Amino acid sequence: MNKTNPRLESLIMMLKRASRENEANIWREIAGRLNTSSKNQAEVNVGKINRYANENEIILVPGKVLAAGVIGTSVSVAALNFSDAAREKITEAKGTCMTIEELVAANPKGSRVRILR
Template sequence: MTKTIMKTNPRYSALISILKETSRANDANVWREIAKRLESPSNNYAEVNISKINRYAQDGDTVLVPGKVLGSGVLSQKVSVAAIKFSGVAEEKIIGADGVCMTIEELVRQNPEGKKVRILR
């Protein structure tokens, strides 16, 4: 007997559905990969510090975090960051570096093909 696990947060269920639809419509495997990661239990979601974003992203990059962005570290580059959640400090640091904080839903609407998106875990 297999047990089907459903997300109890309606936002996550809707996001996974949007990601899968966009992936099919635009042949963008990046969105299917993110949907697969978000289908796992939420305690497996990524938690990425600002310092890691600063280390791996270049100026002007779009970074996707399938989880939460935390505020530890310094951000010295202008980056667009999409995530499920941001800590208050992380949001301040990204905006302070002339970057952009957005939800994953907003990123999918802006970039349905998933081009030039860097995934951090």
């Protein structure tokens, strides 16, 4: 499937490479989930992150994080995109927002990462 977003295309290739080099199947799984149409990509609200995440956990959303709900736990969230309000709510809860590229660089093995969709 040809992507029109060059960042998404390079991200998918980088995830597949990271999966091979680090023997981490999580990156291949995320690449597969991002390689669908944008209509089928995950859209997760901060309320869902609050419900399923534990304190200081790393959450990976293969799609966009939206702002509906409240978040009270300090978590690190990596996603393809964030709405401005969602980014604000996560940082107010003493959490961090990062791109998927930053997460792969910081955690090449993909250990202790929870995927939400």
